Amino acid sequence: DGGITQSPKYLFRKEGQNVTLSCEQNLNHDAMYWYRQDPGQGLRLIYYSQIVNDFQKGDIAEGYSVSREKKESFPLTVTSAQKNPTAFYLCASSARDGTRGEQYFGPGTRLTVT
Amino acid sequence: QKEVEQNSGPLSVPEGAIASLNCTYSDRVSQSFFWYRQYSGKSPELIMSIYSNGDKEDGRFTAQLNKASQYVSLLIRDSQPSDSATYLCAVIPTGFQKLVFGTGTRLLVSP
Numbered sequence: 013d014g015g016i017t018q019s020p021k022y023l024f025r026k027e028g029q030n031v032t033l034s035c036e037q038n039l040n041h042d043a044m045y046w047y048r049q050d051p052g053q054g055l056r057l058i059y060y061s062q063i064v065n066d067f068q069k070g071d072i073a074e075g076y077s078v079s080r081e082k083k084e085s086f087p088l089t090v091t092s093a094q095k096n097p098t099a100f101y102l103c104a105s106s107a108r109d110g111t112r113g114e115q116y117f118g119p120g121t122r123l124t125v126t
Numbered sequence: 127q128k129e130v131e132q133n134s135g136p137l138s139v140p141e142g143a144i145a146s147l148n149c150t151y152s153d154r155v156s157q158s159f160f161w162y163r164q165y166s167g168k169s170p171e172l173i174m175s176i177y178s179n180g181d182k183e184d185g186r187f188t189a190q191l192n193k194a195s196q197y198v199s200l201l202i203r204d205s206q207p208s209d210s211a212t213y214l215c216a217v218i219p220t221g222f223q224k225l226v227f228g229t230g231t232r233l234l235v236s237p
């Protein structure tokens with residue numbers, strides 16, 4: 013089955029620790045995205061990548077880092093510099109050609125930092 | 127002014143009624159418009175996309191786009207309790223490769 017997987021579903025960390033969230037897709041999509049969602053709020057873009065070995069900051073990139081070494085994978089690291097890391101993190105992907113930008117989401121990772 | 131605006135709701139409708147969800151956007155030349163459904167605790171699911179003025183129907187869902195008035199709407203016919211969710215409107219502004227989301231409208235369908 014084609015789709016986007018994110019792991020783990022729930023993640024708990026102590027304040028001051030870096031943590032890496034996994035995102036893998038087998039849809040052969042070129043573009044991948046990371047969003048953050050806080051309770052009662054919309055989605056905010058953290059980073060996005062339209063091609064391997066290239067990525068751009070979104071609206072709230074401070075305290076986060078990413079890599080895009082493979083087309084299928086776009087891991088997100090939440091660093092200790094992120095002041096309010098507890099949130100629901102969503103990974104998405106889209107094709108670059110032949111579509112008009114539909115993005116498809118993975119199941120999400122709920123991160124709690126105490 | 128927010129780029130994409132939605133009434134947060136909740137919008138309450140009885141089972142079998144038509145639910146009408148609205149969204150306005152600020153970039154006059156936006157070209158791509160989407161509706162996502164998000165159940166509580168789950169990730170958003172794409173349910174409709176629309177690119178040209180007019181209506182687009184898919185089963186019980188109809189998306190309506192009016193570029194002159196800068197609004198896009200979603201109609202859900204014969205609403206079911208299982209339609210209870212938050213509906214997110216998303217727009218791709220011209221020249222950008224990223225979606226801009228509204229904060230969503232919560233829909234409650236009562237049996």
